[in-house]
Amino acid sequence: MIHVKRYIILSLIIAFTFPAFAQKSNASLQNSDKNQAAQFNDTAKNKLAPNYPYLAQFIVDRFKLQSKTGIGLDIGGGPGDLTVELCKRTSSMYWIVADINPYYSEYYYQRAAENNLFNRAAFIKADVHSLPFRDNYA
Numbered sequence: 001m002i003h004v005k006r007y008i009i010l011s012l013i014i015a016f017t018f019p020a021f022a023q024k025s026n027a028s029l030q031n032s033d034k035n036q037a038a039q040f041n042d043t044a045k046n047k048l049a050p051n052y053p054y055l056a057q058f059i060v061d062r063f064k065l066q067s068k069t070g071i072g073l074d075i076g077g078g079p080g081d082l083t084v085e086l087c088k089r090t091s092s093m094y095w096i097v098a099d100i101n102p103y104y105s106e107y108y109y110q111r112a113a114e115n116n117l118f119n120r121a122a123f124i125k126a127d128v129h130s131l132p133f134r135d136n137y138a
Contacts, residue, residue, distance in 0.1 A: 037103035041079045049081060056085030065090045071138040073098055075128055079107035080121070087120045096138070098126040 044052075060066050069092040074083045077097035086095055097108055108123040126132055 033101045034103045037079070037101050037107065041104070041107045044079050044081045052081045052085045056082060056089055059086065060089045065093060068093060070094070071096065073131075073133070073138045075126075075131070076100075077108075078104045080104070080111050080123065083108075083121050084111050084115050084117060087115070087117050093120075095121040097121065097123045098128070098131060099123070100125065100127045 065072070065086075066089060068090065072086060072090070072093050072095045074080070074086070074095060074097045077083055077099055078101070080097045083095045083097050086093070097104070102125040105123045105125070112118050112121055112123075124132070
């Protein structure tokens with residue numbers, strides 16, 4: 001349970017630090033976003049990867065998602081590691097990774113291809129403060 005709380009808190013910290021980048025120039029922002037995506041992808045793939053299956057199972061069990069149908073949003077999902085694990089555990093749900101950093105998409109699509117999930121999940125560039133979904137979408 002401690003590990004789950006840490007990663008939820010980590011996700012929230014990451015999600016709420018993105019607005020600080022908004023005041024940088026476009027070129028600076030793009031380089032920063034690209035570097036940040038590469039660094040976090042490396043961390044997710046090499047250090048956090050063993051934890052995603054446990055976190056996904058906790059989420060599925062806690063919200064009884066295994067047999068549910070519908071759409072799930074992974075807001076601030078970065079390269080999509082958690083979404084891949086959620087897809088493996090929820091065969092009737094469609095998952096969307098929403099992240100403000102568009103450079104995570106290449107890592108997400110790589111993971112989706114490796115796990116044959118193109119028909120079960122997608123990536124969208126979106127700001128957590130202004131999501132492009134209607135109310136009660138997911």
